[in-house]
Structure formats: C-alpha cells, structure tokens
Amino acid sequence: MRKLTPTLANQTSTQSPLRKPAAHESAARQVAGSARYTDDIPVPANTAHAAVGLSHCSAGQIERMDLSEVRRAPGVIDVITVADIPGKTDIAPVFEGDPILADQAILFHGQPVFAVLADTPVHARQAATKGKLYITPVAPLLDVADALARHELVRPSHTMQSGDAKRHLSASTHQLEGSLNIGGQEHMYLEGQVALAIPEEEERMLIYSSSQHPSEVQKLVAQVLNISLNKVCVDMRRMGGGFGGKETQAAQWACLAAVLAWRNRCAVKLRLARGDDMQLTGKRHPFKNDYKVGFDNRGQLQASQIVVTGNCGCSPDLSDAIVDRAMFHADNAYYLGQSSVTGHRVRTNTVSNTAFRGFGGPQGMLAAEAIMDGIARRLQFDPLQVRKQNFYSEATGTQTHYGMLVTANRLPDIIEELERSSDYWERRAQLRRYNAHSPVIKKGLALTPVKFGISFTAKFLNQAGALVHVYTDGSIQVNHGGTEMGQGLHTKIAQIAAHEFGVGLEQIDITATRTDKVPNTSPTAASSGTDLNGKAVSNACRKITQRLAHFYAQSLQRADTEVRFADGKVCLDQHQIDFAELVQQAYLARVSLSATGFYKTPKIYYDREQACGRPFFYFAYGAAVSEVSIDTLTGEYTVDQVDIVHDVGHSLNPAIDTGQIEGAFIQGMGWLTTEDLRWDETGRLISMNMATYKIPAIGDTPPRFNTRLYQTPNSEDSIYHSKAVGEPPFMLAISVWCALKDAISSISDYRLDPQLDPPATPEKVLWAVMNIQARTQADADVREPAL
Structure with a gap:
C-alpha cells in the first residue's frame, strides 16, 4: 500500500477546526464550576487524610523526635517517619538529594519530618503540629555569594565559549560591567498540591495526582513502595495551573499518600494548605x-x-x-x-x-x-x-x-x-x-x-506517545502523554485529531492522561506539549486513516492515494461515504480501528x-x-x-x-x-x-x-x-x-x-x-x- 497523506487533502476542508479560534475544551465547565480537579474526585468511603509535620529551623541534625502526642491526638490512624518507608527514600527527579522525609539532616525551614494519617483533614493537620523535634541547629547558608565563595554547589559549574573573550574584551574601544540580583517567583497556581492514593487488588496502586509528569510520579511511587512500575497507575485529568511547580514537586505528596495507603489498606488523600504549599515547594530560581x-x-x-x-x-x-x-x-x-x-x-x-x-x-x-x-x-x-x-x-x-x-x-x-x-x-x-x-x-x-x-x-525527553481509538459509531477517543493545566493542550490535540479524520470537534473525546494508556511519558514542559504530543497523535491518526483509505479504495477497486477525509465524509473521485458508515463497514471487515502514535524531535543534540x-x-x-x-x-x-x-x-x-x-x-x-x-x-x-x-x-x-x-x-x-x-x-x-x-x-x-x-x-x-x-x-x- 502506498503511503497516504490525507492531511494535505484535509487542509482544503472548510469545516476543519484547525487554525480556528475554538473555545477551550473545559471553558464552560470551568466557568460553571463543574470541571473536576484532583480535589473534586469522589473518594472511597474509607478515605483517610494525611498531613506533614515540619521542621522549625533551616539547618541542623535531628537528635531524636517524640511523636507520642501525635499518635494520641484525636482521629489519628498512623504516623510515619523516613524509617517506615518500605523502598527508596530519595525521590529526587535526576540527581539524588531529595528525601521523602527528613533523614537526620534538616535542609531547609519547614522540611517535612514525619507524616500523620487521620480520619479528617483537620485532625491530621492538628496532630501534625504536636510532634516534638530535638534538633541541633547549625548556621544556615542563605546568601548566594557566600555559597559560591565556599564552593557549595549542587552540580558542577559549566562554561560555553566562543573565541577568546578575554583578549577581545581588553582590546575593545569601550568596556562595560555590571551585575543583577534577580528575585525568584512563587507559582501561585489556583489549585494547590494534592494527591489521592487508592490501594487495589494484587498490590496495585491507583494515584490521582495534580502533576505535570505522571510517569515520574508512577516511577517514584513504585520505588518508594518497592514494587514494579506496572503495579502503579497515575491518572491526571486537569490541573488548576502548574507553570513548572508540578513538574517534579507534585511527586512527594503522591508518594507519602501511597505509603500511608499501602500500610493501612485504605484510600489516602493529602492536600497541602496554601501556606504550607508556599513554604514546602520550590520557586523560580533567584x-x-x-x-x-x-x-x-x-x-x-x-x-x-x-x-x-x-x-x-x-x-x-x-x-x-x-x-x-x-x-x-x-x-x-x-x-x-x-x-x-x-x-x-x-x-x-x-x-x-x-x-x-x-x-x-x-x-x-x-x-x-x-x-x-x-x-x-x-x-x-x-x-x-x-x-x-x-x-x-x-x-x-x-x-x-x-x-x-x-x-x-x-x-x-x-x-x-x-x-x-x-x-x-x-x-x-x-x-x-x-x-x-x-x-x-x-x-x-x-x-x-x-x-x-x-x-x-535533555535530549531523551523530546519524545511522546499517543493512543487513538475509533469506535463503530464514528466517535473518536484520544489519549496522549501531555497534561492539561489550563493552557489549552487538550483543545489543540482535539483540533489535530478532528482535522486528520475530517470530522467535527464534537466527535473527539480527549481522556485523562494515564500511565496505563500511554507509558513512559515526558513532562508537559519546555513549551513542547503540543509539538510533541500533537505529532504523536497525528501519527496515530494517520495509521488509522491509511487503513480506512485502503479499505475504501479496495471496495471501489481504486488506488488509495487520492482518498480524502473532510467534512465528516470520506471521498474518492466522485464517490463519497459518511465517516461513521465507513468505520462500521471497516469494523465488519476486521480492519483495526485503534493505533498508537510516537514522535521524537529530530536534529537536536548537545555535546x-x-x-x-x-x-x-x-x-x-x-x-x-x-x-x-x-x-x-x-x-x-x-x-x-x-x-x-x-x-x-x-x-x-x-x-x-x-x-x-x-x-x-x-x-x-x-x-x-x-x-x-x-x-x-x-x-x-x-x-x-x-x-x-x-x-x-x-x-x-x-x-x-x-x-x-x-x-x-x-x-x-x-x-x-x-x-x-x-x-x-x-x-x-x-x-x-x-x-x-x-x-x-x-x-x-x-x-x-x-x-x-x-x-x-x-x-x-x-x-x-x-x-x-x-x-x-x-x-x-x-x-x-x-x-
């Protein structure tokens, strides 16, 4: 079968939603207050609630802690420290250094030291304030210039160079020097950090997390619980804002919820209060x-x-x-x-x-x-x-x-x-x-x-996958590795799929991002959400349209290279058929109506x-x-x-x-x-x-x-x-x-x-x-x- 390029033909369609100002797919629900975020998901009847106990100094060594009053507090079900983590305790995204709970050393003011599980959010938060921490404090390092002078680096320094800057600088007609101290920035997303962990049969764990990187949450939850990745499923329908603050730092709260859910065999929800969220999560780098x-x-x-x-x-x-x-x-x-x-x-x-x-x-x-x-x-x-x-x-x-x-x-x-x-x-x-x-x-x-x-x-992150299903009534379901945080990614993906199949937006349904549908996804970041996932979805759609075009052309005893998908119909010369009717015929003829798609960005490298x-x-x-x-x-x-x-x-x-x-x-x-x-x-x-x-x-x-x-x-x-x-x-x-x-x-x-x-x-x-x-x-x- 010769390669079909239906997209080029589809561009002539007057009804294609592509390049038109289509409304955000969740806009009406968001305005009406019916859009479901992680905190809105109906929870199982036995759901318990978690909170974290915080350090009150910026640097030091934990000598001991007394959590007896925490355990005796009203409604408390369980209390854990880093010693109770069944698997890996470092949840860093790339280079180690991020303990799930403080392990001897206190690294910053407000660092979580223990976690408590209780019957209500109020009881959990009240109990978390009752821990007694005995810490030997040391002088914190807070100034950038001091840190640089002491060579306190989290990673080695790096230089990019072109030519001999020093020599040409001294030979220049004019010289100018200066410095800037640039402040950081709080993400201030409308929806704070929140996760829900639900233990399932056969050692499986279902995680709902407000995360820009569900695959990383899946990996870290599996490592913390010391189970394989295929036992963990992460589901993310939409975030109320992310801006990068939920690329790596949503994982800690999902991991803590998962550990407590694993230990107590009940659903666990952990939602940070706004003040704690601002204190416990990172900012834009000053x-x-x-x-x-x-x-x-x-x-x-x-x-x-x-x-x-x-x-x-x-x-x-x-x-x-x-x-x-x-x-x-x-x-x-x-x-x-x-x-x-x-x-x-x-x-x-x-x-x-x-x-x-x-x-x-x-x-x-x-x-x-x-x-x-x-x-x-x-x-x-x-x-x-x-x-x-x-x-x-x-x-x-x-x-x-x-x-x-x-x-x-x-x-x-x-x-x-x-x-x-x-x-x-x-x-x-x-x-x-x-x-x-x-x-x-x-x-x-x-x-x-x-x-x-x-x-x-990071070159390996420039890849994306997608899963597209066409059902026998002509409706289409699309799943991809990107996450929706209000930026309109799902809307653009729906436009791409509708354009590829030549149908209206109303026939496309974008489902929640799930690690059991599209695996090994990259974070939705680097402005690449549409670039990567749009190409992956287009790739999957074209596999299906090629099959449908070949089937239709065969039924007419024609070549399939001129088949067009546009305005809800499939056309070849003077012949045309409704898209849904062709899909039904293809199903009866045992033509596959589902496909995965994949894309990797070409040309990029850095030595x-x-x-x-x-x-x-x-x-x-x-x-x-x-x-x-x-x-x-x-x-x-x-x-x-x-x-x-x-x-x-x-x-x-x-x-x-x-x-x-x-x-x-x-x-x-x-x-x-x-x-x-x-x-x-x-x-x-x-x-x-x-x-x-x-x-x-x-x-x-x-x-x-x-x-x-x-x-x-x-x-x-x-x-x-x-x-x-x-x-x-x-x-x-x-x-x-x-x-x-x-x-x-x-x-x-x-x-x-x-x-x-x-x-x-x-x-x-x-x-x-x-x-x-x-x-x-x-x-x-x-x-x-x-x-």
Whole structure:
C-alpha cells in the first residue's frame, strides 16, 4: 500500500477546526464550576487524610523526635517517619538529594519530618503540629555569594565559549560591567498540591495526582513502595495551573499518600494548605548575573563575559538544566561576539527551587537586556538602536556561543512591524518632551525582543506517545502523554485529531492522561506539549486513516492515494461515504480501528564536554513595547500601554495562542515588578500567603493592551508548522522592566543607567530614582566648579 497523506487533502476542508479560534475544551465547565480537579474526585468511603509535620529551623541534625502526642491526638490512624518507608527514600527527579522525609539532616525551614494519617483533614493537620523535634541547629547558608565563595554547589559549574573573550574584551574601544540580583517567583497556581492514593487488588496502586509528569510520579511511587512500575497507575485529568511547580514537586505528596495507603489498606488523600504549599515547594530560581562586555563606537558587541549563578536551594532538583538554559539564553537575540558564558549552581538552606515558566531562560535574558541598556546610556543612543545593531545577522554573526546557527530569524520583520504599529519613534519623541517639562511624573518606553529555544535540553525527553481509538459509531477517543493545566493542550490535540479524520470537534473525546494508556511519558514542559504530543497523535491518526483509505479504495477497486477525509465524509473521485458508515463497514471487515502514535524531535543534540551543539529544534520570536509612568516622589508606577507582536508560526488556535501570550506577559510582569519573595534572617519564608505576596491583579493590567500574532509558517517540520507559545511570551515582560529603567534614566537626560534589581517594587524604583538624582547632581557639581 502506498503511503497516504490525507492531511494535505484535509487542509482544503472548510469545516476543519484547525487554525480556528475554538473555545477551550473545559471553558464552560470551568466557568460553571463543574470541571473536576484532583480535589473534586469522589473518594472511597474509607478515605483517610494525611498531613506533614515540619521542621522549625533551616539547618541542623535531628537528635531524636517524640511523636507520642501525635499518635494520641484525636482521629489519628498512623504516623510515619523516613524509617517506615518500605523502598527508596530519595525521590529526587535526576540527581539524588531529595528525601521523602527528613533523614537526620534538616535542609531547609519547614522540611517535612514525619507524616500523620487521620480520619479528617483537620485532625491530621492538628496532630501534625504536636510532634516534638530535638534538633541541633547549625548556621544556615542563605546568601548566594557566600555559597559560591565556599564552593557549595549542587552540580558542577559549566562554561560555553566562543573565541577568546578575554583578549577581545581588553582590546575593545569601550568596556562595560555590571551585575543583577534577580528575585525568584512563587507559582501561585489556583489549585494547590494534592494527591489521592487508592490501594487495589494484587498490590496495585491507583494515584490521582495534580502533576505535570505522571510517569515520574508512577516511577517514584513504585520505588518508594518497592514494587514494579506496572503495579502503579497515575491518572491526571486537569490541573488548576502548574507553570513548572508540578513538574517534579507534585511527586512527594503522591508518594507519602501511597505509603500511608499501602500500610493501612485504605484510600489516602493529602492536600497541602496554601501556606504550607508556599513554604514546602520550590520557586523560580533567584539568580545573580555578572557581566563584562566590550563594544565599539556604534554600540556593536565585540566581546562578552557573562556569569550566571542560580540559587538552587537545598538540592539539585532540575537546577542543572535550568542553569544550562539560562546560559543558552544569556544572549537573548544578540550576537555576543567573542564570548564566554559560565553558570554556577549553588546550594543554600532554602527549599529546593524548581522549574518555572521559561525554565531559567528569563533569568539569562535579563543579562542581555541589561547590557543593551548600559551600552545605550554610555553612547547616548536610543536603546532600540543598540538592540537592532546587535541582532544576529549575516553582518554581525549567526552562530551562538554554544555553536547553534540562528536561521529563519523573524526578529527583523517583527521589530519593523512593531515599530510601525506602536508608533515607537513618535512616542519616543513625545515622551522626551513630556519628561523635560514634568518634574515629578516621568514616563518610560522600551521595546525588547525575545528569541527562545524550543525543545527539552535533555535530549531523551523530546519524545511522546499517543493512543487513538475509533469506535463503530464514528466517535473518536484520544489519549496522549501531555497534561492539561489550563493552557489549552487538550483543545489543540482535539483540533489535530478532528482535522486528520475530517470530522467535527464534537466527535473527539480527549481522556485523562494515564500511565496505563500511554507509558513512559515526558513532562508537559519546555513549551513542547503540543509539538510533541500533537505529532504523536497525528501519527496515530494517520495509521488509522491509511487503513480506512485502503479499505475504501479496495471496495471501489481504486488506488488509495487520492482518498480524502473532510467534512465528516470520506471521498474518492466522485464517490463519497459518511465517516461513521465507513468505520462500521471497516469494523465488519476486521480492519483495526485503534493505533498508537510516537514522535521524537529530530536534529537536536548537545555535546556537554565540548559545550557545543544544537539543543533546540527551532526558535520562537517576539517583541513588546511597554510604556510606563513613575512618580519620582513615591516610586509608584503604572504600566500604561503594551503592544506585542509574537511569532506563533502557523497558529493552530489563534484564540488560545492570544490568551497564552497575554497571560504569560502579565505573569512575567509580576515576576519583574510586584512578586517579592522574602525570608527572615533564620531562613523562614515570610511571604507565604496572598496578604504578603503580591501577584498582578486586574487593576495591574495595562489599559491599552494590543496583541498581534505574527503568523509565518515554521521553517521546521513542527506540527502543521506551528510554534510553541507557552513560555516564549513570558519574557516579553522584560520590556516593562526596561521601560521603568528608561523613565528613571530620563532624570539624568538618559546619560545614566539605573541599577534596578527585579522585582522592581515601588520601594526599589524610589531608591533607584534617588540614586540617579544623586549621581546627576554629583556630575553637575563636577561640571560646574564652585565660584
């Protein structure tokens, strides 16, 4: 049978849902409150509830513990410590260092030391407070600089190098150096960490977990219980948000629930209270970035030395790959010249930091944008001129500091379109005139680009599987390895399946992600959910359409290469048949109506020893213009207007893509402006609720917010030549940070570049204003000698 390519024919269908703004598959249920999350699953009658007992110091050795009052507390059924774990006690995702419960050493304030099972959640949480822990404390390591000086690393440092940066730096016409201390970020998903473990017959365990990585939960539960993976099934229908916080750190709570369920032969539910969730789970990594660059009179970079240092917390978690990605993106959109980029991964006595939207990329990009601003102030150029001067191009260079060529660069077109549509240059002139006559309120404007690599940097994760069933009434069930956390993955997958079969969306049902349907799945992360799983689903669908096409063509005694699936029918020349009718006939003729699909991303590799390769399948591009107003007396500010043009390739669903872009921008704006994580001097997190941690609210949304999709088909063979849209737009919010700096710099007539470490809270803005005012006055005093 010759290979059939029905998709190409299907693209002529007027009824295909592909590339149309289909509503999110759960939207109506979410608005009505009927969408079922893990906490909403009906539980068995004998379900008990778990809670954890916490340490109250940040570092030390457990000498002994007295849990007698815990065991005597009302409703308590069982109490466990690390000694009661039947299998492996380290539940680290990659490199060891994450004990399921504290094992002698206390690594951070609030670390779980024991777990308690009781008849109600209230009884469990009350009992967990009654444990007496006898700990010999030691001074915690909390400062990144101290950790680096003491060489406290969770993983070895790594350097990517291109040319001789040191020699070219000293020979450059101008030099610039600086540093940034970048804050972390709380995931603040609407649905907290929750798991339900149900023991079944024959030593099986069913786990419901709010996890971005069900296969990892399956593996760790099996290891903790000391049973084989085929005895554990993990089910995940939807999350109420994840953003990376449930990629690895959902596993601990599922494992604890599973151990208690195994011991007591009853269903066990463990749901963290919001305050505990914020205290016990990792954040976006805080970073310290240092840079030295050399450039010429045009502002062209000639040499760059960049050092990024990630605060990993108490264990490796995913920090090795996160700091790698910060290093990969330390150039953002710019050719660094002769360059070296070094990444350190330091250990501190705080909760182990973890994945967050952008996975280290945003922290790396801030170094590049700080460099562009610094060059512009030094040479008295508009920052956009300097940025455009340094874009990857044939004139500057097209090879990154890790050896990957930048091809099909969309940024010049995107920037040109955005300059025009946002009236950048006219507004720049207006702002300069406004600031010259406004002593208190200053306005700022910035246009910043994004170049973000798409793929997991761990090559083996770039694979996906799918399972597709066609039933005899023509309805279709699809299961794949991706997880739905609100981003619309299931909606796009349904559109792909409907398009492949030429039917309406109403005939497609996407079922819960389950490890007994599609095994060995990768996490839904790295913006690759649709890229990977969409291709796997398409592969499975095409196997079935090829069988159906061959069967139909045979019945007509024709060749099968011209069979089309469109508008609910299957067509060949002047012949056509309803899809459901053909499916019924095929079933009676014993044609298989089920198929698995598989996909692995091509072309990618990275040689870590040589620090060279192609870690990304392609780049997604975008740019944003942000305008702000600051009050120089108080530091308060507003974001007045945002204009975005973002590269989505050939969009599968423009409505969902637009929502992802705008949501990512606001979340990125929160990271850079209001979301201020605070610890006290002992290492205890004190910003652990919504009263002490400020995420953007509706009032923070820019009153003028314009988003345009840049739709040019991906030059690589991604799913229907679309591009990933989950993480890249997060970094568009860097334009807000740069606009705040622009407004502050206007105090010095744009001669001085302010130091503004994110998050740029009003207090920090005010301090930066005062600093620039003082420096400006000092410069004036030098230029105007005393009489």
